[in-house]
Amino acid sequence: MKILDACCGSRMFWYDKNNENTIYQDIRKEIFDIHRKHVDVNPDILADFKNMPYTDNEFDLVIFDPPHLKWAGPNSVMKAQYGQLDINNWQDDISKGFDECLRVLKPTGTLIFKWSDCQIHIKEVLANIKHKPILGDKRGKTRWLVFVKEVD
Numbered sequence: 001m002k003i004l005d006a007c008c009g010s011r012m013f014w015y016d017k018n019n020e021n022t023i024y025q026d027i028r029k030e031i032f033d034i035h036r037k038h039v040d041v042n043p044d045i046l047a048d049f050k051n052m053p054y055t056d057n058e059f060d061l062v063i064f065d066p067p068h069l070k071w072a073g074p075n076s077v078m079k080a081q082y083g084q085l086d087i088n089n090w091q092d093d094i095s096k097g098f099d100e101c102l103r104v105l106k107p108t109g110t111l112i113f114k115w116s117d118c119q120i121h122i123k124e125v126l127a128n129i130k131h132k133p134i135l136g137d138k139r140g141k142t143r144w145l146v147f148v149k150e151v152d
């Protein structure tokens with residue numbers, strides 16, 4: 001089983017932060033403390049989710065938890081933990097991220113997408129991508145959606 005976490009951050013949602021089947025990827029490597037929180041972003045691979053260094057059809061499971069904030073204080077814990085979107089280009093960036101996650105996923109493989117609705121509603125995200133989830137929670141601020149890569 002091969003798993004990719006395409007934006008691993010501090011791996012906060014992992015029960016096993018060093019899962020042996022998983023490649024942990026992020027665009028930054030940063031370890032520091034801010035407002036009594038420890039930020040430990042130490043990926044196996046430094047790469048951009050818009051252009052990932054993997055072959056097509058490589059992973060059984062891909063996890064995509066990109067930044068969800070358009071606005072964040074420059075010295076805030078939120079920005080340190082979750083990063084920030086490019087306010088002028090976030091739609092294209094997220095759409096490219098989905099395309100890349102599905103490219104590297106094996107046919108019939110699963111993509112898990114996490115999003116927080118606090119600044120951009122999930123409906124706006126779904127309107128900007130080519131792919132449709134098969135299921136996901138429909139209430140609450142934090143959404144988990146499941147996509148499956150269809151066989152051609």
Ligand SMILES: C[S@@+](CC[C@H](N)C(=O)[O-])C[C@H]1O[C@@H](n2cnc3c(N)ncnc32)[C@H](O)[C@@H]1O
Nearest residue numbers: 007008009010011012013027048049067082083
């Ligand atoms: C919402 S956080 C991920 C939190 C993580 N899932 C956890 O459990 O701690 C989003 C992460 O995406 C990273 N990121 C932002 N832009 C990226 C990009 N273009 N490619 C890869 N990672 C990116 C940020 O550095 C940040 O760590």
